[in-house]
Amino acid sequence: MEQFNDLPEVELIDRILAGDTRLYELIVRRFNPYLYKIGRSYNYNHEDTQDLMQDSFVDAFKGLDTFEGRAQFKSWIMRIMLNNCYRRREKWSFKNETSMEINDATQPMFSHSNPDSHAILQRRELRRVIEDALSRLPLEYRMVFSLREINGLDVAETANILDISESNVKVRLNRAKDKLRREIEKSYSPSDLFEFNLIYCNNVVDKVFVAIGSLSN
Secondary structure: OHHHOOOOHHHHHHHHHOOOHHHHHHHHHHHHHHHHHHHHHOOOOHHHHHHHHHHHHHHHHHOHHHOOOOOOHHHHHHHHHHHHHHHHOOOOOOOOOOOOOOOOOOOOOOOOOOOOHHHHHOOHHHHHHHHHHHHOOOHHHHHHHHHHHHOOOOHHHHHHHHOOOHHHHHHHHHHHHHHHHOOOOOOOOHHHOOOOOHHHHHHHHHHHHHHHHHHOO
């Protein structure tokens, strides 16, 4: 399996569709952290998020032959996760904000290179403050913040996944940052926000493959 670790998603998908379904484990492991952050940013708890991840990976597996490669696979599977989060909760809607002043040159909120930042993040209290602050943001701001700042997507990718304009992405991100900056420290990295610990990865992989196995029964 290790010899396939560096293969791009498109090649992995071709091999999976050709019958080597075991390679889907690499897809699951590769995108576990992204889907986990989406579920938690949607305010689902750890257990519900893992259930949604399993459903999303199974849905993606069933629809692999529909992936045309026009967009990044990451965007494709993250949209599946978002759709599953949406369906599990009462219908939510995004309203188009009126145009406001947008500074295209704004710096990423997580641009600090302070070597002590990672150590600071490990403090449980600070992580609690960060996650609590995010959970209080309106959903439309929280999801843009999650995709842009935590998952590292660019403006175009975020707009595509959420089906909103790039201007709205910038507006919502600016508003989210304004709200968060009042409550949390500025010197931290996005990698530990809603961290998907590797000890959970095997569990998700096992559940996904049990579900995939049942598709052929």
